[in-house]
Amino acid sequence: MKQGLCLFDTPLGRCGIAWGERGLVGTQLPEVDERRTLARLRRRYPELQEALPPEPVSAAIDSILALLRGEPRDLREIVLDTAGLQAFALGVYELARAIPPGQTRTYGELATALGDPGAARAVGRALGANPFPIVVPCHRILGAGDWSGGFSAHGGVETKKKLLFIESGGRGQQELF
Incomplete structure:
Protein backbone atom coordinates (compact mmCIF):
# COMPACT_ATOMS: atom_id res chain seq x y z
CA MET A 1 0.00 0.00 0.00
CA LYS A 2 1.46 3.35 -0.99
CA GLN A 3 1.32 6.33 1.33
CA GLY A 4 -0.90 9.40 1.14
CA LEU A 5 -3.68 11.37 2.72
CA CYS A 6 -7.16 12.54 1.80
CA LEU A 7 -10.29 14.15 3.15
CA PHE A 8 -13.73 12.55 3.14
CA ASP A 9 -17.25 13.71 3.96
CA THR A 10 -18.93 12.52 7.16
CA PRO A 11 -22.03 13.55 9.14
CA LEU A 12 -19.65 15.60 11.34
CA GLY A 13 -17.98 17.37 8.40
CA ARG A 14 -14.83 16.70 6.35
CA CYS A 15 -12.54 14.28 8.15
CA GLY A 16 -9.02 13.36 7.14
CA ILE A 17 -7.10 10.13 6.92
CA ALA A 18 -3.42 9.39 6.33
CA TRP A 19 -1.82 6.07 5.49
CA GLY A 20 1.52 4.44 4.89
CA GLU A 21 2.91 1.09 3.87
CA ARG A 22 1.91 -0.60 7.16
CA GLY A 23 -1.58 0.84 7.68
CA LEU A 24 -3.21 4.05 8.85
CA VAL A 25 -0.81 6.54 10.37
CA GLY A 26 -3.52 8.97 11.46
CA THR A 27 -7.02 10.32 11.22
CA GLN A 28 -8.30 13.85 11.66
CA LEU A 29 -11.68 15.01 12.90
CA PRO A 30 -13.15 18.07 11.19
CA GLU A 31 -11.75 21.49 11.98
CA VAL A 32 -13.63 24.77 11.44
CA ASP A 33 -13.45 24.25 7.69
CA GLU A 34 -11.98 21.90 5.09
CA ARG A 35 -8.89 24.04 4.57
CA ARG A 36 -7.97 23.85 8.26
CA THR A 37 -8.65 20.13 8.44
CA LEU A 38 -6.28 19.54 5.54
CA ALA A 39 -3.70 21.96 6.97
CA ARG A 40 -3.68 20.15 10.30
CA LEU A 41 -3.27 16.79 8.59
CA ARG A 42 -0.42 18.15 6.46
CA ARG A 43 1.34 19.59 9.54
CA ARG A 44 1.28 16.17 11.16
CA TYR A 45 2.35 14.33 7.99
CA PRO A 46 4.35 16.78 5.85
CA GLU A 47 5.90 13.98 3.80
CA LEU A 48 2.50 12.75 2.56
CA GLN A 49 0.69 14.03 -0.51
CA GLU A 50 -3.02 13.99 -1.29
CA ALA A 51 -3.92 10.79 -3.09
CA LEU A 52 -6.81 8.48 -3.86
CA PRO A 53 -7.08 5.98 -1.04
CA PRO A 54 -6.13 2.37 -1.83
CA GLU A 55 -8.67 -0.38 -1.13
CA PRO A 56 -7.78 -0.99 2.55
CA VAL A 57 -8.07 2.75 3.27
CA SER A 58 -11.34 3.00 1.31
CA ALA A 59 -12.68 0.11 3.41
CA ALA A 60 -11.59 1.94 6.59
CA ILE A 61 -13.36 5.10 5.41
CA ASP A 62 -16.52 3.09 4.69
CA SER A 63 -16.42 1.62 8.21
CA ILE A 64 -15.88 5.04 9.79
CA LEU A 65 -18.79 6.45 7.79
CA ALA A 66 -21.05 3.59 8.84
CA LEU A 67 -20.19 4.20 12.50
CA LEU A 68 -20.85 7.94 12.10
CA ARG A 69 -24.24 7.15 10.55
CA GLY A 70 -25.13 5.32 13.75
CA GLU A 71 -24.46 1.77 12.57
CA PRO A 72 -22.77 -0.32 15.25
CA ARG A 73 -19.27 -0.95 13.89
CA ASP A 74 -16.17 -2.42 15.43
CA LEU A 75 -13.23 -0.62 13.86
CA ARG A 76 -10.61 -2.98 15.28
CA GLU A 77 -10.21 -4.57 11.84
CA ILE A 78 -8.60 -1.34 10.62
CA VAL A 79 -4.83 -1.80 10.58
CA LEU A 80 -2.89 0.95 12.32
CA ASP A 81 0.78 1.78 11.85
CA THR A 82 1.80 2.37 15.45
CA ALA A 83 5.54 2.69 14.85
CA GLY A 84 7.04 5.30 17.13
CA LEU A 85 4.26 5.21 19.73
CA GLN A 86 5.14 4.45 23.34
Whole structure:
Protein backbone atom coordinates (compact mmCIF):
# COMPACT_ATOMS: atom_id res chain seq x y z
CA MET A 1 0.00 0.00 0.00
CA LYS A 2 1.46 3.35 -0.99
CA GLN A 3 1.32 6.33 1.33
CA GLY A 4 -0.90 9.40 1.14
CA LEU A 5 -3.68 11.37 2.72
CA CYS A 6 -7.16 12.54 1.80
CA LEU A 7 -10.29 14.15 3.15
CA PHE A 8 -13.73 12.55 3.14
CA ASP A 9 -17.25 13.71 3.96
CA THR A 10 -18.93 12.52 7.16
CA PRO A 11 -22.03 13.55 9.14
CA LEU A 12 -19.65 15.60 11.34
CA GLY A 13 -17.98 17.37 8.40
CA ARG A 14 -14.83 16.70 6.35
CA CYS A 15 -12.54 14.28 8.15
CA GLY A 16 -9.02 13.36 7.14
CA ILE A 17 -7.10 10.13 6.92
CA ALA A 18 -3.42 9.39 6.33
CA TRP A 19 -1.82 6.07 5.49
CA GLY A 20 1.52 4.44 4.89
CA GLU A 21 2.91 1.09 3.87
CA ARG A 22 1.91 -0.60 7.16
CA GLY A 23 -1.58 0.84 7.68
CA LEU A 24 -3.21 4.05 8.85
CA VAL A 25 -0.81 6.54 10.37
CA GLY A 26 -3.52 8.97 11.46
CA THR A 27 -7.02 10.32 11.22
CA GLN A 28 -8.30 13.85 11.66
CA LEU A 29 -11.68 15.01 12.90
CA PRO A 30 -13.15 18.07 11.19
CA GLU A 31 -11.75 21.49 11.98
CA VAL A 32 -13.63 24.77 11.44
CA ASP A 33 -13.45 24.25 7.69
CA GLU A 34 -11.98 21.90 5.09
CA ARG A 35 -8.89 24.04 4.57
CA ARG A 36 -7.97 23.85 8.26
CA THR A 37 -8.65 20.13 8.44
CA LEU A 38 -6.28 19.54 5.54
CA ALA A 39 -3.70 21.96 6.97
CA ARG A 40 -3.68 20.15 10.30
CA LEU A 41 -3.27 16.79 8.59
CA ARG A 42 -0.42 18.15 6.46
CA ARG A 43 1.34 19.59 9.54
CA ARG A 44 1.28 16.17 11.16
CA TYR A 45 2.35 14.33 7.99
CA PRO A 46 4.35 16.78 5.85
CA GLU A 47 5.90 13.98 3.80
CA LEU A 48 2.50 12.75 2.56
CA GLN A 49 0.69 14.03 -0.51
CA GLU A 50 -3.02 13.99 -1.29
CA ALA A 51 -3.92 10.79 -3.09
CA LEU A 52 -6.81 8.48 -3.86
CA PRO A 53 -7.08 5.98 -1.04
CA PRO A 54 -6.13 2.37 -1.83
CA GLU A 55 -8.67 -0.38 -1.13
CA PRO A 56 -7.78 -0.99 2.55
CA VAL A 57 -8.07 2.75 3.27
CA SER A 58 -11.34 3.00 1.31
CA ALA A 59 -12.68 0.11 3.41
CA ALA A 60 -11.59 1.94 6.59
CA ILE A 61 -13.36 5.10 5.41
CA ASP A 62 -16.52 3.09 4.69
CA SER A 63 -16.42 1.62 8.21
CA ILE A 64 -15.88 5.04 9.79
CA LEU A 65 -18.79 6.45 7.79
CA ALA A 66 -21.05 3.59 8.84
CA LEU A 67 -20.19 4.20 12.50
CA LEU A 68 -20.85 7.94 12.10
CA ARG A 69 -24.24 7.15 10.55
CA GLY A 70 -25.13 5.32 13.75
CA GLU A 71 -24.46 1.77 12.57
CA PRO A 72 -22.77 -0.32 15.25
CA ARG A 73 -19.27 -0.95 13.89
CA ASP A 74 -16.17 -2.42 15.43
CA LEU A 75 -13.23 -0.62 13.86
CA ARG A 76 -10.61 -2.98 15.28
CA GLU A 77 -10.21 -4.57 11.84
CA ILE A 78 -8.60 -1.34 10.62
CA VAL A 79 -4.83 -1.80 10.58
CA LEU A 80 -2.89 0.95 12.32
CA ASP A 81 0.78 1.78 11.85
CA THR A 82 1.80 2.37 15.45
CA ALA A 83 5.54 2.69 14.85
CA GLY A 84 7.04 5.30 17.13
CA LEU A 85 4.26 5.21 19.73
CA GLN A 86 5.14 4.45 23.34
CA ALA A 87 4.15 1.13 24.90
CA PHE A 88 1.90 2.82 27.49
CA ALA A 89 -0.05 4.69 24.80
CA LEU A 90 -0.38 1.50 22.76
CA GLY A 91 -1.89 -0.24 25.79
CA VAL A 92 -4.34 2.62 26.28
CA TYR A 93 -5.31 2.57 22.60
CA GLU A 94 -5.82 -1.21 22.61
CA LEU A 95 -8.15 -0.95 25.61
CA ALA A 96 -10.04 1.96 24.05
CA ARG A 97 -10.51 0.02 20.80
CA ALA A 98 -12.11 -2.82 22.77
CA ILE A 99 -14.91 -0.57 24.10
CA PRO A 100 -18.05 -1.25 22.04
CA PRO A 101 -19.83 1.66 20.33
CA GLY A 102 -22.34 3.31 22.65
CA GLN A 103 -20.45 2.30 25.78
CA THR A 104 -17.97 4.27 27.86
CA ARG A 105 -15.22 3.68 30.39
CA THR A 106 -13.38 6.04 32.70
CA TYR A 107 -9.75 7.10 32.61
CA GLY A 108 -9.39 5.31 35.96
CA GLU A 109 -10.86 2.08 34.63
CA LEU A 110 -8.34 2.05 31.80
CA ALA A 111 -5.50 2.83 34.22
CA THR A 112 -6.59 -0.05 36.46
CA ALA A 113 -6.85 -2.40 33.48
CA LEU A 114 -3.28 -1.43 32.59
CA GLY A 115 -2.19 -2.42 36.12
CA ASP A 116 -1.59 1.13 37.38
CA PRO A 117 -4.71 2.52 39.11
CA GLY A 118 -2.96 5.83 39.78
CA ALA A 119 -2.27 6.50 36.08
CA ALA A 120 -5.63 8.05 35.12
CA ARG A 121 -3.97 11.34 34.13
CA ALA A 122 -1.37 9.51 32.04
CA VAL A 123 -4.24 7.70 30.30
CA GLY A 124 -5.80 11.11 29.60
CA ARG A 125 -2.53 12.43 28.17
CA ALA A 126 -2.18 9.37 25.91
CA LEU A 127 -5.74 9.83 24.66
CA GLY A 128 -5.16 13.55 24.13
CA ALA A 129 -2.29 12.63 21.79
CA ASN A 130 -4.29 9.92 20.00
CA PRO A 131 -3.33 10.06 16.31
CA PHE A 132 -6.33 7.90 15.32
CA PRO A 133 -9.53 9.55 16.63
CA ILE A 134 -12.67 7.56 15.86
CA VAL A 135 -10.63 4.44 15.03
CA VAL A 136 -9.16 4.61 18.53
CA PRO A 137 -12.35 5.89 20.16
CA CYS A 138 -10.96 8.27 22.77
CA HIS A 139 -14.41 9.89 22.89
CA ARG A 140 -15.66 6.80 24.77
CA ILE A 141 -13.46 7.58 27.77
CA LEU A 142 -14.97 9.74 30.53
CA GLY A 143 -13.75 11.14 33.79
CA ALA A 144 -14.83 9.78 37.16
CA GLY A 145 -18.51 10.17 37.98
CA ASP A 146 -19.38 10.37 34.26
CA TRP A 147 -17.65 13.75 33.99
CA SER A 148 -17.02 14.25 30.29
CA GLY A 149 -13.28 14.75 30.61
CA GLY A 150 -11.56 16.70 27.89
CA PHE A 151 -11.55 16.24 24.16
CA SER A 152 -8.84 17.69 21.95
CA ALA A 153 -10.82 17.74 18.68
CA HIS A 154 -12.35 20.93 17.31
CA GLY A 155 -15.53 21.56 19.26
CA GLY A 156 -14.09 19.90 22.37
CA VAL A 157 -16.58 18.21 24.64
CA GLU A 158 -19.49 19.09 22.34
CA THR A 159 -17.88 16.96 19.60
CA LYS A 160 -17.39 14.17 22.13
CA LYS A 161 -21.09 14.41 23.03
CA LYS A 162 -22.08 14.27 19.35
CA LEU A 163 -20.02 11.13 18.80
CA LEU A 164 -21.48 9.43 21.87
CA PHE A 165 -24.97 10.56 20.89
CA ILE A 166 -24.59 8.95 17.46
CA GLU A 167 -23.18 5.75 18.93
CA SER A 168 -25.81 5.53 21.66
CA GLY A 169 -28.59 5.28 19.11
CA GLY A 170 -29.78 8.84 19.63
CA ARG A 171 -30.27 8.92 23.39
CA GLY A 172 -30.57 12.45 24.69
CA GLN A 173 -27.23 14.17 25.30
CA GLN A 174 -28.23 14.96 28.88
CA GLU A 175 -28.24 11.20 29.52
CA LEU A 176 -24.62 10.85 28.42
CA PHE A 177 -22.90 12.92 31.16
